[in-house]
Amino acid sequence: MSPNEQKFLERAIELSREGMQSGKGGPFGCVIVKGETIIGEGCNQVATTNDPTAHAEVVAIRNACKSLNSFQLTDCDVYASCEPCPMCLGAIYWARPRRVIYANTKKDAAGIDFDDQFIYDEIEKPDDERSIVFIHYPSENALEIFKEWKRMENKVVY
Numbered sequence: 001m002s003p004n005e006q007k008f009l010e011r012a013i014e015l016s017r018e019g020m021q022s023g024k025g026g027p028f029g030c031v032i033v034k035g036e037t038i039i040g041e042g043c044n045q046v047a048t049t050n051d052p053t054a055h056a057e058v059v060a061i062r063n064a065c066k067s068l069n070s071f072q073l074t075d076c077d078v079y080a081s082c083e084p085c086p087m088c089l090g091a092i093y094w095a096r097p098r099r100v101i102y103a104n105t106k107k108d109a110a111g112i113d114f115d116d117q118f119i120y121d122e123i124e125k126p127d128d129e130r131s132i133v134f135i136h137y138p139s140e141n142a143l144e145i146f147k148e149w150k151r152m153e154n155k156v157v158y
Contacts, residue, residue: 001101008033008079009101011041015056016081019043026114029081030056032064032073032097039076040064056080057088061095071158073097082109086119094158 001009008031015029025044032040042059046052057080065071073095082104084092092100106116118131127134149155 004036005079005101008038008077009081009103011038012056012079012081013103015041015043019045019056024048025054027081027112028056030060031079032060032076033079034064034068034073034076039067053087055085055088057084058091061091065095071095077101082106082114085109085114085116086123 012029012031016027019025019029020027025046028044030042031038040060040063042056042063044056045054045059064073076097078092078097078100080100080102083102083106122130127136
């Protein structure tokens with residue numbers, strides 16, 4: 001790990017402590033870097049915003065995308081104090097950064113009661129076996145909108 005990479009990872013770890021000590025949420029922090037510049041930061045803010053999606057990585061992605069005026073993090077690196085949860089992992093893939101560097105593992109997180117294994121397990125189950133009921137009602141109107149999207153010539157593909 002280069003000195004700059006270490007510096008950025010340490011900043012993510014520092015944010016995790018700041019967020020935890022301020023009561024914003026769990027002990028998680030994240031910075032997003034383009035080149036040698038931090039373009040977005042975040043700590044977990046679930047408790048203060050009453051937003052279950054306000055994880056450090058999501059907050060940092062939102063800030064970085066706003067900074068770049070783009071919905072993609074092309075040529076950016078994500079530095080996280082912990083291996084991203086399934087939601088953050090999905091957000092990271094949608095944002096398309098170059099790479100993710102993290103400190104603690106998901107096993108470390110499980111050791112302090114942030115265990116996401118049940119989500120990974122739930123994803124693999126059929127709808128009718130999940131702990132939250134998922135009901136599929138096919139709709140011709142909904143499918144027609146997808147067909148319209150497919151035919152659109154001026155759509156923004158992401």
